[in-house]
Amino acid sequence: FQPIRLIDYRPPEFLIDELLLTFRLKQRGTLVQASSMIRRNPSADRRNGPLRLCGEQLQLVELRLDDRRISLQDVCVTDWELIIENVPDVFKLQITTRVDPEDNTALSGLYRSSAIYCTQCEAEGFRRITYFLDRPDVLARYTTRIEAPQEECPVLLANGNLVAAGEMDDGFHFAEWQDPFPKPSYLFALVAGDLVKIEDEFVTASGRRVTLQIYVHERNRNKCKHAMVSLKKAMRWDEQVYGREYDLDQYMIVAVDDFNMGAMENKGLNLFNAKYVLADPRSATDQDYLAIEGVIAHEYFHNWTGNRITCRDWFQLSLKEGLTVFRDQQFSADMNSAAVQRIEDVRLLRQFQFREDAGPMAHPVRPDQYLEINNFYTVTIYNKGAEVIRMLHTLLGPETFRRGMDLYFQRHDGQAVTCDDFVAALADAADRDLTRFKHWYVQAGTPRLTVTEQWDERHCTYVVTVAQATPATPGQPDKLPLHLPLLVGLLGSDGGDLAARVSCPYERRGNDLLLELKEVQQDFVFREVPEKPVLSFLRGFSAPVIVNPFQSREEAAFVMQHDSDLFNRWDAAFSLAEAVILECLAKLVAAETMELDPVYLEAIHYLVGHPTDDRSLTALALQLPAENHLLQALKQIDPVALHEARRFVKQELAGRLADGLLNLYHDNEPSATYRLTGDQVGRRSLRAVCLDYLVLLGEEQQDLLELCAHQYRQGGTMTEKIGALSALAQVPGALRDEIFDHFENQWRSDPLVMDKWFALQAASPAADTYDRVKKLLDHPAFSLKNPNKVRSLLGVFGQNHVHFHHESGRGYRLLADRICQLDPLNPQLAARLMQPFVTWRRYTKDRRQLMEQILQEIGGQAGISRDVYEIVSKSLA
Numbered sequence: 008f009q010p011i012r013l014i015d016y017r018p019p020e021f022l023i024d025e026l027l028l029t030f031r032l033k034q035r036g037t038l039v040q041a042s043s044m045i046r047r048n049p050s051a052d053r054r055n056g057p058l059r060l061c062g063e064q065l066q067l068v069e070l071r072l073d074d075r076r077i078s079l080q081d082v083c084v085t086d087w088e089l090i091i092e093n094v095p096d097v098f099k100l101q102i103t104t105r106v107d108p109e110d111n112t113a114l115s116g117l118y119r120s121s122a123i124y125c126t127q128c129e130a131e132g133f134r135r136i137t138y139f140l141d142r143p144d145v146l147a148r149y150t151t152r153i154e155a156p157q158e159e160c161p162v163l164l165a166n167g168n169l170v171a172a173g174e175m176d177d178g179f180h181f182a183e184w185q186d187p188f189p190k191p192s193y194l195f196a197l198v199a200g201d202l203v204k205i206e207d208e209f210v211t212a213s214g215r216r217v218t219l220q221i222y223v224h225e226r227n228r229n230k231c232k233h234a235m236v237s238l239k240k241a242m243r244w245d246e247q248v249y250g251r252e253y254d255l256d257q258y259m260i261v262a263v264d265d266f267n268m269g270a271m272e273n274k275g276l277n278l279f280n281a282k283y284v285l286a287d288p289r290s291a292t293d294q295d296y297l298a299i300e301g302v303i304a305h306e307y308f309h310n311w312t313g314n315r316i317t318c319r320d321w322f323q324l325s326l327k328e329g330l331t332v333f334r335d336q337q338f339s340a341d342m343n344s345a346a347v348q349r350i351e352d353v354r355l356l357r358q359f360q361f362r363e364d365a366g367p368m369a370h371p372v373r374p375d376q377y378l379e380i381n382n383f384y385t386v387t388i389y390n391k392g393a394e395v396i397r398m399l400h401t402l403l404g405p406e407t408f409r410r411g412m413d414l415y416f417q418r419h420d421g422q423a424v425t426c427d428d429f430v431a432a433l434a435d436a437a438d439r440d441l442t443r444f445k446h447w448y449v450q451a452g453t454p455r456l457t458v459t460e461q462w463d464e465r466h467c468t469y470v471v472t473v474a475q476a477t478p479a480t481p482g483q484p485d486k487l488p489l490h491l492p493l494l495v496g497l498l499g500s501d502g503g504d505l506a507a508r509v510s511c512p513y514e515r516r517g518n519d520l521l522l523e524l525k526e527v528q529q530d531f532v533f534r535e536v537p538e539k540p541v542l543s544f545l546r547g548f549s550a551p552v553i554v555n556p557f558q559s560r561e562e563a564a565f566v567m568q569h570d571s572d573l574f575n576r577w578d579a580a581f582s583l584a585e586a587v588i589l590e591c592l593a594k595l596v597a598a599e600t601m602e603l604d605p606v607y608l609e610a611i612h613y614l615v616g617h618p619t620d621d622r623s624l625t626a627l628a629l630q631l632p633a634e635n636h637l638l639q640a641l642k643q644i645d646p647v648a649l650h651e652a653r654r655f656v657k658q659e660l661a662g663r664l665a666d667g668l669l670n671l672y673h674d675n676e677p678s679a680t681y682r683l684t685g686d687q688v689g690r691r692s693l694r695a696v697c698l699d700y701l702v703l704l705g706e707e708q709q710d711l712l713e714l715c716a717h718q719y720r721q722g723g724t725m726t727e728k729i730g731a732l733s734a735l736a737q738v739p740g741a742l743r744d745e746i747f748d749h750f751e752n753q754w755r756s757d758p759l760v761m762d763k764w765f766a767l768q769a770a771s772p773a774a775d776t777y778d779r780v781k782k783l784l785d786h787p788a789f790s791l792k793n794p795n796k797v798r799s800l801l802g803v804f805g806q807n808h809v810h811f812h813h814e815s816g817r818g819y820r821l822l823a824d825r826i827c828q829l830d831p832l833n834p835q836l837a838a839r840l841m842q843p844f845v846t847w848r849r850y851t852k853d854r855r856q857l858m859e860q861i862l863q864e865i866g867g868q869a870g871i872s873r874d875v876y877e878i879v880s881k882s883l884a
C-alpha cells in the first residue's frame with residue numbers, strides 16, 4: 008500500500024466537461040455506459056501522457072473512442088486503473104462496465120439496501136461505478152439516464168432536474184435527470200426502488216419555489232415530518248445568516264437502511280442513513296430529534312460549502328467538513344439552547360477528538376498524507392476543523408466573518424479550492440494577517456495552556472500570564488506557537504462581571520474580553536480592577552485546548568454558581584468532578600479510603616437545590632465526565648479502577664443527595680403529549696439523570712427500581728423509556744431482564760429502535776455484559792452487514808471500558824474476531840471498529856500485551872484491507 012501525499016498533488020492532466028451516464032439496473036449485471044467529452048488540461052504540468060482513469064471492482068465490457076471501438080487488448084487494465092495510450096487532445100470516450108449491486112457489501116459505489124438501489128460515492132466510490140477521473144478537482148456536467156424494471160423500481164432518481172421519463176420494452180421504464188451545476192464525481196447519486204414521497208414546498212428569499220421531497224419505504228411514511236420541518240428551518244437560516252439561497256427547483260432526501268456514514272450531500276439528492284430522517288415520539292428520543300435537525304441542516308448547508316465550492320483534493324476535506332460542522336452547530340445553537348449546544352459539542356470534542364489527537368492516529372486538520380482517505384473522515388477533520396472556523400469567527404467577530412464568507416463565495420463559486428484559499432478570503436475581507444493562525448491547519452495535537460494570575464492590591468492591577476505548549480505527535484516532534492482567541496471574564500466577589508469597569512487594551516465582546524494569544528507566553532494586564540477577581544477563563548470554550556487546572560476548588564465552585572457565561576458554569580462543574588474522580592482513583596490505587604471532597608459535594612448539593620430554568624443545563628452539570636474523557640489524564644490506564652472510582656463518586660452523590668434528586672425528579676414531570684421544546688426536553692433529561700443516580704441505591708431501596716419500571720411503563724415517549732432502560736441497565740436482576748425483554752418484544756420489527764436496545768446492553772457495566780453481547784451477536788435482528796447494527800453492538804462494546812478491557816482479553820478477542828470477519832465485507836466499517844485498539848500503549852502492562860498481540864494478528868490477516876492495515880500499522884508504529 009502506497010501513501011498518497013499532499014506534496015505530490017498535480018493538476019489533472021485531462022478534464023471532463025460533460026458526462027452522460029446510462030444505467031440498466033439489475034441486481035447482478037447492471038450495465039453502466041459512461042459517455043464523456045475529454046480534453047487535455049491546458050494548465051497541466053504534462054501535455055502528452057496517456058489517459059489514466061480510476062476504476063475498482065469493475066468489469067470492462069466495451070470501450071469506444073470517438074465512436075470507434077477499441078480492442079480491450081490495446082489498453083491496460085489493472086485492479087485500480089484503466090490506461091489508454093496515445094489519445095488525442097480532445098475526444099469522446101464511451102465506456103461500458105458491469106457491476107453487481109447485490110454483492111456490494113462495502114456500501115461504496117452502487118449497491119442495494121432493503122431492495123433499494125442506491126449509491127455512495129464520497130470519497131472514492133464513483134470509481135466502483137465506472138472508470139473516471141475520480142478526483143474532486145474534475146468538475147463535469149452530468150446527465151443520468153436510469154433504466155429499471157417498473158414494478159421493482161417505480162421511483163428513479165438522480166441529481167438535478169428530471170428532463171424525460173417513459174416506458175420501455177420488457178417491463179422496463181426510464182428517467183433522465185440533468186444537473187446543470189458542474190460537480191465532482193463524489194457528489195453523484197442515483198436511487199431506484201419502491202419508495203413513497205412526502206412533499207412540501209419552500210419559497211426562497213428571492214421568491215423561487217422549491218419542491219422538497221423525502222423518499223422512504225411506505226411503512227415509514229408517517230415519520231418524516233420532523234425532517235421536513237428541519238429542512239425548511241435550515242433553508243431559511245442559511246438565507247438569513249449567510250445570505251445563501253438554494254439553487255435547484257427540487258431538493259430530495261432519501262432514507263437508506265444500510266449506510267456507512269450519517270448522510271451524504273449529493274447535489275439535489277441527499278442520501279441519508281434512515282436514523283437521521285425517521286422520527287416519531289413513540290420511537291425516537293429527544294436526542295434523535297435534535298440529531299436529525301442537525302444532520303439535515305449539515306447536508307443542506309453543504310450545498311454551498313462543499314458543492315458550489317468544493318475541495319481541490321482530499322487533504323482539504325476540512326475545507327467543507329469543518330466549515331459545515333461549524334455552520335450546523337451555529338444553526339442548532341440558534342434553534343435550541345445555545346449553551347446546551349456548546350456543551351454537547353465540547354463534550355464530544357474532548358472525549359473523542361482530544362483522544363485522537365493524543366494517540367498514534369493524530370493528524371492535522373489538513374493532513375499531509377494518507378493510505379486510505381476513508382480513514383480520514385475523523386473527529387479531527389470534522390470537529391477540530393469546526394473549532395478552527397469558530398476561532399476565526401471569534402477573532403474576526405460575526406460581521407467581519409460574514410464579509411469574509413461573502414468574499415469566499417464570490418471568489419470561488421464553481422471552483423475546487425484549498426483551505427489556504429478559504430483563509431485568504433477571510434484575511435482579505437478582515438484586512439488581517441492570519442499567517443500564524445494557519446498553523447492550526449498543519450499542526451496536530453491539543454495545545455495545553457498554563458495560566459498564572461497575579462493580583463497587585465496596591466495598584467489594583469491584575470495580570471494573567473498564559474503559556475502554550477503543544478505535545479509532540481507522530482511525525483511532528485517540534486511544535487510552533489498558535490494564534491488563539493481567549494474569551495475571558497473577571498468575576499467580582501458578588502459574582503458579577505467586572506469587565507466594564509476595568510481598564511485594558513483588549514476588545515470587549517459583551518461581558519467578555521477578547522485576549523489574543525500568539526506567543527509561547529504572554530502577559531495580559533488589567534488596571535483599575537476594584538478587587539481581586541475570579542477569572543472566568545476560556546468562555547464558551549473559545550479555543551480547542553486543555554487548560555491545566557489553576558483555580559482552587561472553592562473558586563471553581565464560585566464560577567459554577569455565578570458566572571454569566573453558562574458554558575463556563577457547566578465547565579466548572581465538569582472540571583471539579585474530574586478532579587474529584589481522579590483524586591479518588593489515586594486513593595483507590597494506593598489502597599487508601601476514597602472520600603468525596605466536601606467542596607464538591609456542597610456545590611452539587613446547591614445545584615440540586617437550585618436548578619436553573621434551563622433544565623437541560625442542570626442535567627448536564629449533574630452528569631459526571633465520561634470515562635473516555637477521564638482516562639486521558641492518566642499516565643497508565645487501568646480502566647477497571649477508573650470505572651470503580653467514578654462509580655464510587657456517583658454512588659456517594661446518589662446517597663448524599665437522594666432526597667434532592669427525588670424532589671427534582673418529581674417536580675419535573677413532562678407533559679403527556681410530546682413537545683420538542685427546551686422546557687420539555689429539559690424535564691425529560693433532568694429526570695433521566697436523576698434516575699441514573701437513584702437507581703444505584705436500588706439494592707437497599709427497591710422502590711427506586713420501581714420508579715424506573717414505572718417510568719418505563721407509563722412514559723409516553725421513547726425518551727422516557729430509554730431514560731428508564733438506561734438507568735436499569737446498570738443493575739442486573741429480574742426487573743432489568745423483564746423490562747429489556749418487554750422492550751424487545753414490542754420493538755423487534757423496528758430496526759432503529761432495536762439499535763438502541765443493542766447499544767444499551769453493550770454499554771452496560773453490569774457483570775453479565777460480555778455474555779449478553781456474545782449472545783446478541785446471534786440475535787435475529789443483528790447483522791454484520793448493517794452498519795447501524797455493527798456500531799450499536801460492537802462499536803459501543805469497544806467503548807465499554809470495563810468489559811472491553813477485561814483482564815482476560817476476552818473483550819479484545821470478541822471485537823477482533825468480528826473485525827476480521829467484517830473486513831472483507833466492509834473495510835471502511837471494519838477500520839472504524841479498530842478505534843479502541845489504537846491507544847493500546849496507554850494501558851496497564853497486561854492489557855498492553857494482549858492488545859499488541861491482537862493488533863499483530865489482525866495485521867497479519869491474509870487479504871487485509873488498506874483501511875484496516877493503515878490503522879494497524881499506525882497503531883504499532
Ligand code: DPP
Pocket residue numbers: 129268269270271272305306309328
Ligand atoms: N456525508 C458526509 C458528511 O456530510 C461526508 N460528506 O459529512
Ligand code: ZN
Pocket residue numbers: 305309327328331
Ligand atoms: Zn459533511
